[in-house]
Amino acid sequence: MRSMSEATAAIQPRRTAPDLGALPEWNLDDLYPAMDSDEVKRDLARSLDESVAFEERWKGRLDGLLDTETGAAELAGAIREFEALQDLLGRLISYAGLQHALQVSDPARAKFYGDVQEKLTNAGLHLLFFPLELNRISDERIEAAMADPELAHYRPWIEDERKERPYQLEDRLEQLFHEKSVTGRGAWNRLFDETMAGLRFDVDGEELPLEPTLNLLQDPEEATRRKAAEAMVRTFREHLPTFALITNTLAKDKEISDRWRGFKDVADSRHLANRVEREVVDALVTSVREAYPRLSHRYYALKARWFGKDRLEFWDRNAPLPKAPQKTYRWEEARDTVLSAYAGFDPQMADIAKPFFEKGWIDAPTKPGKSPGAFAHPTVPSAHPYVLLNYQGRPRDVMTLAHELGHGVHQVLAAPQGPLMAPTPLTLAETASVFGEMLTFRAILSRAEPAERKALIAAKVEDMLNTVVRQIAFYVFERKLHEARRQEEVPAEEINRMWMEVQAESLGPAINLGDGYETFWAYVPHFIHSPFYVYAYAFGDCLVNSLYAIYQESEDGFAQRYFEMLKAGGSKHHSELLAPFGLDAAEPAFWSKGLTVIEGLIDELEALEE
Template sequence: MTAFSTDAATGFPGVFHKPVHSPDDGGAAAAGDLGALPEWDLTDLYDGPQSDAVKGDLKRAKDEAETFEKTRKGRLAGYLAPGGDIGQLVAAIREYEELQELLGRLMSYASLLYSGQTTDPARAKFYGDVQEKVTAASVHLLFFELELNRVDDAAVEAGFADAGLAHYRPWIEDIRKEKPYQLEDDIERLFHEKSVTGAGAWNRLFDETMAGLSFQTEAGELGLEATLNLLQDPDEAKRKDAAEALAQTFSENLRTFTLITNTLSKDKEISDRWRGFGDVADSRHLANRVEPEVVAALVDAVTGAYPKLSHRYYAMKARWLGMDRLAHWDRNAPLPNTDRRKVSWDEASKTVLDAYGGFSPKMAEIADTFFKRNWIDAPVRPGKAPGAFSHPTVPSAHPYVLLNYQGRTRDVMTLAHELGHGVHQVLAAPQGALMAPTPLTLAETASVFGEMLTFQAMLKKAETPQLRKIMLAQKVEDMINTVVRQIAFYVFERRLHEARREGELTSDEIGRIWLEVQGESLGPAVALKEGYETYWTYIPHFIHVPFYVYAYAFGDCLVNSLYAVYEEAETGFQEKYFDMLKAGGTKHHSELLAPFGLDASDPAFWQKGLGVISRMIDELEGME
């Protein structure tokens, strides 16, 4: 449903991205090596959490939502009946859109403020208070989409003859896909109100628990980001030490994470059962506006390609590192002779903007705005949300990007990834609060395309075969992490949720599922050592947005095919690409890809995308 809710993603609608694993640099202490790192300016949303504007908008949201319900509820069918006033329905939709914008602005601000320091009690309280008030206000809006969906199909179709209503046709047709799964108004209201104390509360517990964890390493007591970063240290002893520190702390908190996972899985099963979803992932497919058979074709293609992708690459990497097998802490180890020079923030910014500009000056101009207007928060800080995301906020404002920048090449690629999202969100914003949001599968297209542009620009500058080899290997590893690893995550979630339907799972049972799936995906060249059975605990996607993860593989394979079209196109590609991004959520993936001659429903489509990765591995094998 569109009515603003924060029960699934702690206020971050569709913005949770891959955790950033970079080498440890001691966090803020090393910031000087990287130059001045930007911190975002949230005053474009509100001046501060105690500002009169926040208080006023919270009151206005409550009052206007109550008024909207009193004046519009029970009247929608009449607006579309013979002799009815369609103009009143159009006016109601516009009022509803304005309320979504208002609620979205409040929740976006609270979410972003909280993400900057999740361990701060004052910010946590503010976030929780705003979430409760936004949820309470949005309860009065729940009726609107439910009631609109109960209007006869023929009456709705006839109403599209009106230009004002026709403008909202993509949104109306989109929400009507939810019709078979919607419940009675009172039950929807109960689900909505209890989301704050149900799934939303468990999401928040996960975030605050994870942010508060510390890991005892030989380098000292570190947070999650810095400890994960050590898994890419050139010193095997440091990688092993970090891996064992991760396992130790995860094990100490296993009961909490197991309870969170069991509770949220059961909560989802209850919702799915009441709504009539059969498969554990059907609700995600619906939200993504992608057919289950398309996802199944993607999963089958990737799992079938494990031997020629991840299995083959990790066996080759073991040889490069002089090992019979890689331990799990060696999987992301740097290759011998890898340049460990830290990339300054200015250099990273220039690299990405130049790559974007090589594709289109317009794309670089939009991305540059993020730097000039402080829409990016880059430093590592204790308590800051891990990983990276681009939050679209609301169309009347602009996106904000969060990074944990530590100066590695992969951090540059993460910057390119999130700015891809940011450009997409800026271009889609004119569609308005109801039609700008994009399904996750297509949202990842712009981000991965931004990565690909940056990688190809950097690869062209490789001055030696050794440097080209290292860059290709890093890209292959990133693609394996984006495609193979994310599909393995999806398979893990499926097995976990299916098993949970039979009863509560113990930590050992979840760990066994994790090890089975990871073993299948990584292959015989990777040894999963003791402690790795706990590593499922820190993946935020499993908690915030179940089954989100296949969107990464969808986007990566799609971009591989899309980039091949770009390389072969003589003219016009950029215009088609921007038209795709501007569409926001107004078109199905089949409509958006048709101008490029691509069809995601064709199983051969996925083989093309995977073939790009395979050919890169072929080239690397030729360099041995």
């Protein structure tokens, strides 16, 4: 998933929009025909009725089932019922979320999204008991029961759920946390989204939303980039109290939850959700921070020389190279480029991606009110994923298409695992997306003219720095913020200071973090929606760099091993998935191998200067 970032593309003011061809839009009928349809009303009613019936049928019985000869098979049947309910609830919330993403500022869609969330929260209250009660069965009894083939099918999910046991609360407290999420965390998330969607930035007298304003930071004209940055600073400063309040409230909400559940470190709950050990993440963070001078510091110093400057202004960080060719890809060319790159790896990969283009699974145009950035939503295994883009025809947009389609391919391959085991931990969720992006980049680079090559490699390095260095800096920033919030409310000025401190460390002396940049933390949605999500991008990028190096060294049998890894979904630990490739994320050499790929591209750029 791509966040609202400088790498996203959108409409430029006062410029003739390029002819991109016919851009596809979503057909959400595979989920429901309309927000007010009878099917939605029926399934909302079913979600509550069947959840209540499930609770009445199984609550208080799970441990006792195992005293009978057929108990293990009955427990497997209960899990199948629970799984079917997860698919039903997931279909409803996916549909509501996708409708909302198409028009974030539309009151009718916002109300529909909020109403569905509330109804599903009520239904979910009757399902909370199930994993809690399942986890109260002793290890010995559940292990013996899993000798039954039907129950053994769910072993990965059962073992995953049991990792949550040390942090579970008494049932009534779990119900309270669950029910209050609508008026607590969920409400603050919605406030952030709707506030951000409503912001306007005055660039030379033209009022723009965030997405096109961010895009101007990639404009070839320095004056345009500066004006866009200044417009962002003015608007962010005006709304900074609101964003500081949202951030403080959600950080405190997380601190309360962590304290009640017994999580020691501010990021431990995320590590648990990602099924990754704290030590592995710490090794990643340490490796990347130690590499800052060899990566970001060195690249931005090189880029400053290309611009004839000692230091770049912060609004020049993602600027196109001087005199670099600005190729525009029509939609058909972007589609063919990505599918060809996928097919070059393995025809199966392209075959899985083709329906996205043919069946209304992609929404590509940039439209007022549409959610910015890009994402691939898995929806539920009984349906299929959907991809959202804001496509404007630049090479980075083609890379974004390849990235999100990689997610889509992963989600399609994992779907047979079912609603409980298809979802992939965030640390592995970026694997297929970054791999698909790398395949596409290499395919484009192989056909590039010499004049294009430098710009393509530079753009790829910048994307990798945004994915690895920038996201680890984000993680360091979040740690500082959440650790401070455990003690007291953090004023906006202190948040600004923390932001500037980590940005200076990560970007290096060749970037001038001038007046106003201290506010740029305010628009990053992951800080709001998914605390500590960000390190998953760096994890995925370094993982893929290592995988791609192995692919280049020996292609025989690689594709089959790769597809088996994707098909596993969330049913295996990262150590088990990486073992067939000879990789181990617990080894420092693993991260070094991934970071070396970025260094190699910077080496190549420096060689072009000689």
